[in-house]
């Protein structure tokens with residue numbers, strides 16, 4: 001999906017919600033465990049229930065890889081089931097020497113047909129650009145993550161006083177453009193968004209960390225939104241595990257609708 005279509009969908013639905021599909025077999029309601037593919041069955045019902053209130057889905061690949069080949073089958077079925085007017089994100093956090101990154105890109109863009117993939121920047125330019133060679137696909141680079149460990153490296157100050165995450169975003173933004181690069185910024189780091197918007201005013205930001213991690217949607221909007229909205233705000237556990245009974249999909253729908261309502265007030 002290209003930028004123009006993504007913005008159109010955001011305006012049409014008055015939503016920039018991304019629903020995370022971190023489908024944990026240990027949290028799936030018991031009645032689904034009897035089905036042939038419980039992970040896909042769960043995802044299917046979550047997608048049916050939430051698709052009118054969100055513009056993107058983000059399966060975290062770890063939850064599928066953990067099941068070996070079976071997990072990859074559930075993931076592929078999920079991706080094929082997501083309606084085409086939704087943006088898809090492989091939250092895989094990949095990145096390696098050039099030829100290896102190129103194969104990760106083939107796997108997620110060609111074989112799995114994701115619109116985008118999250119990429120770790122630690123190995124530098126040649127580990128990121130192979131993903132950018134795929135026309136119409138996106139890199140979502142880890143900028144400033146939502147977890148406490150972001151303070152270990154990302155928030156370190158260089159001699160110049162500049163933070164490491166700031167340098168990463170500034171330098172990497174020249175590798176692509178606002179049509180093929182987004183950045184991950186945690187909602188728990190909303191105070192940094194003003195600074196980040198000075199470096200990358202136009203790029204979309206993928207914002208995890210609202211809901212279960214306690215980030216504030218209002219702060220994210222206040223400091224991160226641009227004229228094209230420029231935000232995809234992810235909620236995973238807060239939506240898909242809103243209820244653990246047989247009514248899980250209705251509860252997910254209610255939660256997604258609630259977030260969409262909050263977003264609509266700003267669109």
Ligand SMILES: O=c1ccn([C@@H]2O[C@H](COP(=O)(O)O)[C@@H](O)[C@H]2O)c(=O)[nH]1
Nearest residue numbers: 060145146147186208212213235236237
């Ligand atoms: O900085 C980051 C980068 C990625 N994530 C991922 O987003 C979801 C968040 O799930 P919640 O249940 O809404 O907390 C999950 O897949 C993380 O791996 C992140 O949280 N922070």
